[in-house]
Amino acid sequence: MKRVTIIGAGWAGLSAAVHAVQAGWQVRLLEAAPQAGGRARRVVHQGLNLDNGQHILIGAYRDTLALMRTVGVETDAQLCRMPLTLRFPDGQGLRLPDWPAPLNVLAGIATARGWSWSDKGAFIRRALQWQTQRFECATHMTVEDLCAGLPQPVMDGMIEPLCVSALNLPSSQASAQVFLRVLQDALLGGSGSSDMLIPLCDLSALLPDAAVPWLRQHGAEVLTGQHVQDVKEHLSSPVILACPAWEAARLTQAIHPAWSAQAHALKHTAIATIYIQSNARLTWPHPVMALPSHAQAPAQFVFDKGRLSGEQNLLGVIAAVVSASGSDRDAITQAVLQQVRDQLHLPHAQSMLTVLEKRAAFACTPGLLRPPAIVTSQLLACGDYIDGPYPSTLEGAVISGKHAVNLLEAMYMRENTA
Numbered sequence: 575m576k577r578v579t580i581i582g583a584g585w586a587g588l589s590a591a592v593h594a595v596q597a598g599w600q601v602r603l604l605e606a607a608p609q610a611g612g613r614a615r616r617v618v619h620q621g622l623n624l625d626n627g628q629h630i631l632i633g634a635y636r637d638t639l640a641l642m643r644t645v646g647v648e649t650d651a652q653l654c655r656m657p658l659t660l661r662f663p664d665g666q667g668l669r670l671p672d673w674p675a676p677l678n679v680l681a682g683i684a685t686a687r688g689w690s691w692s693d694k695g696a697f698i699r700r701a702l703q704w705q706t707q708r709f710e711c712a713t714h715m716t717v718e719d720l721c722a723g724l725p726q727p728v729m730d731g732m733i734e735p736l737c738v739s740a741l742n743l744p745s746s747q748a749s750a751q752v753f754l755r756v757l758q759d760a761l762l763g764g765s766g767s768s769d770m771l772i773p774l775c776d777l778s779a780l781l782p783d784a785a786v787p788w789l790r791q792h793g794a795e796v797l798t799g800q801h802v803q804d805v806k807e808h809l810s811s812p813v814i815l816a817c818p819a820w821e822a823a824r825l826t827q828a829i830h831p832a833w834s835a836q837a838h839a840l841k842h843t844a845i846a847t848i849y850i851q852s853n854a855r856l857t858w859p860h861p862v863m864a865l866p867s868h869a870q871a872p873a874q875f876v877f878d879k880g881r882l883s884g885e886q887n888l889l890g891v892i893a894a895v896v897s898a899s900g901s902d903r904d905a906i907t908q909a910v911l912q913q914v915r916d917q918l919h920l921p922h923a924q925s926m927l928t929v930l931e932k933r934a935a936f937a938c939t940p941g942l943l944r945p946p947a948i949v950t951s952q953l954l955a956c957g958d959y960i961d962g963p964y965p966s967t968l969e970g971a972v973i974s975g976k977h978a979v980n981l982l983e984a985m986y987m988r989e990n991t992a
């Protein structure tokens with residue numbers, strides 16, 4: 575019997591567990607928290623099903639969508655699919671039509687509101703240049719370097735919102751190489767890749783609530799409330815570490831100090847989700863809207879939770895997202911509340927709950943060296959921070975879980991044919 579222990583049941587650990595079961599492994603999945611899901615999970619507040627942080631997926635998340643379907647989630651019913659939309663409250667901004675790529679991008683740029691023809695031409699010329707260079711650039715470049723010379727409306731209306739939502743860093747700090755990879759997959763990844771997929775249910779219902787029973791039905795052991803203190807106790811058979819970077823660093827300190835140091839060196843950035851009761855009927859054209867943001871008005875996006883969930887008790891509830899946020903919860907809450915009152919004309923809005931994840935994403939800076947998936951011949955690692963093409967995302971986590979199982983299989987085959 576091929577046995578593997580997986581430590582951590584976030585989306586990377588769940589992905590590893592499902593792929594390992596499919597490859598014929600006897601899986602033991604150990605999770606420290608009372609529930610699976612990690613950073614992408616349900617949070618219940620005063621009887622309302624909210625999330626640890628508002629998430630958005632895109633059509634290019636092929637592995638994540640495939641994983642959901644494997645465990646029985648009806649992705650079409652649980653995700654609101656809409657063409658990429660970066661519209662602001664005054665109606666300015668971008669919305670791609672529901673056409674095949676790259677026509678949708680060209681038409682979306684041509685009809686962008688608030689951009690002059692010269693802005694549109696500048697962006698199209700630059701995008702063609704990126705395509706000619708196969709979406710590759712020097713590793714030391716920031717997104718700001720990459721976009722130098724692009725007009726301000728293009729930066730404010732497209733590059734900055736995309737950069738901060740995908741890499742959780744402003745363009746002045748974010749890796750151009752990773753940004754280009756995200757753009758390439760979204761814009762040229764085939765039909766529907768650039769679509770926004772917004773959860774209609776909470777994040778636990780989107781994967782963990784279906785994955786855990788699926789795993790048990792397929793013979794896996796899933797234990798919650800199991801905070802692993804020492805990996806060595808589990809190393810009688812292979813282990814996959816699927817905990818966050820800082821915890822993986824602690825657990826590998828005595829086993830592989832250099833790997834541990836690399837994981838420990840990663841820096842993290844925060845995301846705040848401020849849930850607000852608008853005390854009004856929301857009549858936005860789309861369930862998600864971009865907001866003009868700056869230090870005193872820090873939220874970049876707002877979501878209409880009532881419209882998305884269809885639940886009566888979430889009517890009028892807004893989730894406002896501050897990517898790359900500061901760490902003062904009260905200051906963020908007050909600033910965002912005022913921003914929502916002013917920019918969305920909701921004078922009676924009241925804050926309900928602020929979820930501040932101080933280590934939401936690893937800082938995806940230029941030239942960043944991320945730890946590899948192989949720690950030792952018996953110990954592998956997966957998670958959004960493991961070396962790979964994506965920033966901290968669900969897709970990055972899910973792909974790394976699958977990759978760890980592929981490596982595990984290869985190691986097993988080598989050992990058993992040697």
Ligand SMILES: Cc1cc2nc3c(=O)[nH]c(=O)nc-3n(C[C@H](O)[C@H](O)[C@H](O)COP(=O)(O)OP(=O)(O)OC[C@H]3O[C@@H](n4cnc5c(N)ncnc54)[C@H](O)[C@@H]3O)c2cc1C
Binds near residue numbers: 582607631800966
């Ligand atoms: C607020 C917020 C907003 C986000 N928005 C988006 C978004 O819009 N789109 C997107 O794609 N991504 C988004 N992300 C990123 C995404 O959530 C993460 O990339 C992904 O969830 C990481 O999954 P993971 O499995 O690698 O790690 P985690 O989710 O951190 O899972 C690790 C698991 O390991 C467990 N664990 C830790 N230590 C131990 C131990 N010693 N023993 C046993 N178990 C242990 C933890 O409890 C946890 O369940 C967002 C993240 C946050 C926080």
